[in-house]
Amino acid sequence: MNYLYYSKHLHIIFAFPNTWFANLEAKGKFNNLESVTKEIKLMMDPNADPYAAADPNAVPEKFGASDIFDLNQVQLLNAYTCTECGRCTANCPANLTGKKLSPRKIMMDTRDRLEEVGRNINKNGKFVEDGKKLLDDYISREELRACTSCNACVEACPVLIDPLSIILEMRRYLIMEESSAPQEWNLMNANIENNAAPWQYNQADRLNWANN
Numbered sequence: 374m375n376y377l378y379y380s381k382h383l384h385i386i387f388a389f390p391n392t393w394f395a396n397l398e399a400k401g402k403f404n405n406l407e408s409v410t411k412e413i414k415l416m417m418d419p420n421a422d423p424y425a426a427a428d429p430n431a432v433p434e435k436f437g438a439s440d441i442f443d444l445n446q447v448q449l450l451n452a453y454t455c456t457e458c459g460r461c462t463a464n465c466p467a468n469l470t471g472k473k474l475s476p477r478k479i480m481m482d483t484r485d486r487l488e489e490v491g492r493n494i495n496k497n498g499k500f501v502e503d504g505k506k507l508l509d510d511y512i513s514r515e516e517l518r519a520c521t522s523c524n525a526c527v528e529a530c531p532v533l534i535d536p537l538s539i540i541l542e543m544r545r546y547l548i549m550e551e552s553s554a555p556q557e558w559n560l561m562n563a564n565i566e567n568n569a570a571p572w573q574y575n576q577a578d579r580l581n582w583a584n585n
Contacts (some may be wrong), residue, residue, distance in 0.1 A: 384456050388532045391454035395533035400524045403541070408434045432441045435548025440506045441487050444539060451534045452484035459534055461526035467519040474519035476526035476536035482511035485540060508543055517544045518555065 415421045438444050459524045461476035462468050468475055486507045494500050508514075527535050547553045554562075561571045568576055 384432040384454050384532075387450060388456075391450050392533050396535055396538070400527060401522065406434075408435065417568065435487075435546075436549035437544070438539070438542035439508045439546045439550070441483065441490060442519070443546070444483070444542065448539055448542075449483070449487060451485055451536075451539075452480050453481040454532055455484065455534055456532065457481070458531070460529040460531065461534070464525040464529040466523060466525060467521055472519035473513065474516045476540075477532075479512060479516070479539055480537045483507065486511050508546065512543065514547065514553070517547065520544070572575065 459477050465474060465476055491498060493503055518538055522537060524537060527537055542549050564571050
């Protein structure tokens with residue numbers, strides 16, 4: 374029994390708390406950023422003072438995740454719980470169509486980076502910047518952009534691991550922190566903002582198809 378803590382079978386122990394802390398929300402539900410929600414409410418509140426002084430000591434919020442320090446405890450637990458069975462990748466439509474994405478690799482890369490940071494802390498007593506990040510050094514942008522957010526990997530996992538949550542957080546970082554997105558995505562987002570639809574046409578013409 375004591376050997377489990379040091380062996381590759383550690384996931385057997387972690388499977389129980391991982392299942393307990395699993396996300397039971399509806400599949401595909403995105404979490405709203407509190408800071409963004411606050412800004413929207415401020416814009417919609419006619420009595421709000423848009424020129425009110427902000428807290429000078431407030432630390433600017435980082436959007437999304439670029440390294441393991443930006444992931445929550447459950448996401449890190451997911452990485453250690455993974456049994457490497459490959460069911461997530463076997464059911465991933467992006468992987469099945471030849472894309473670079475492998476949800477199993479996402480979890481393995483997260484665990485590898487977590488262990489690397491752990492060795493860094495053990496050696497130095499605290500984390501010393503090593504010039505590496507989970508993004509780019511372990512997980513490529515091509516992998517993140519290949520994800521269709523279909524939740525097939527989440528549904529397939531026998532211990533309720535959620536690779537999609539890590540992918541979405543890292544993709545959120547790319548878009549909101551680095552403004553890094555394919556041209557097609559930027560065009561679609563601009564159309565949604567201006568036309569309330571992914572396509573580029575006037576809102577008044579949205580029902581023209583019904584007249585044909």
